[in-house]
Amino acid sequence: MAEPRGAVTPGQVTTGGVTTGASGSVRAATRGPGAAVPAVARLWPVGVRPLVLRGWEPPATPYGPGHRGVDLAAAPSAPVRAVAAGRVVFAGRVAGRGVVSVELAGTGSPPLRTTYEPVRASVREGDTVRPGEVLGVLEPPTAHCAGACLHWGLLRGEAYLNPLSLLPPWLLHAGPSRLLRVEGVPLP
Template sequence: MRILSAPLQRSVALAVAMLLAFVPTTAAPLPANLAWAWPLAGAPTVVRGFDAPAKPWLSGHRGVDLLAAQGTPVVAPSDAVVSFSGVVVDRAVLTLTLKDGLRLSFEPVQSGLRAGDAVVRGQFLGVVQGPTHCRDPAATGSCLHWGVRRDGMYLDPLQFILDLRPSVLLPLRG
């Protein structure tokens, strides 16, 4: 068995220590925002995903469309306060505001809730009812559009439900 010289042993020990510094000793917790629930029962089909526009004034899809027949119940993904409940153009819209300022919008949702009403995660908000903008024929023309905004900037709602972080391969421990 060959023994390494003292300087080489120190270099190897330093390299191993540096490598181990990047290996978590426990599983990293999921982001707190993954504590949200789906706004529809189960894990609904995403008919059309989020497509951020290159510039705020350009076209895009500022939310996700979830397959939902007319009359499907909609529930609160998180604790919030209703900040808007009414009609925009020809669609019933419900907007919730969370403590951290995020705004969640749902359309078309017929709801008996009014601005200022507090809701808790899983609470019934209303039902999908009215014209939708679904373009997928598999959606049978009906869906729930769900948008999320922070300070006027639209975010992908799925990042609050699914772990969309990239997979990272870590070295094996000795």
């Protein structure tokens, strides 16, 4: 079975703007002003390790075609969580879809801003949120994805960035856990 477009797997360059090497290192693609992004998130906005259905595909020009975020597989009514601490700067409807936008604390000037859609918000503009705090629930599927998905975006000012760059490398790679021998300790 083919990998979904933009899936993050070791040794591949994804269309989502993340390069992964055999060592598991991750380097986010950088484009535009303020493209350096600190890995401030410690969890995914939905699920534990959701499937990336479509990766970040930055446009060549500000108004050109592209995909200005990532689509993450999730069930309708799944909780959508803040990936990092911040302040809700928007919670409402845009083009018929629920959208929540969070300005991330301590991320420079202009600050980083994450967006989540389609979400039925349980937070309001001005609310302060902690990492992992529920922002709302995923609304039923829209025409954006074939099935239910969360479109997760990241901006600094007006520049779109790869939201996967917020996550540390250990969260991006779904590999099996391995037990390592500790010298002097017999194996069971």
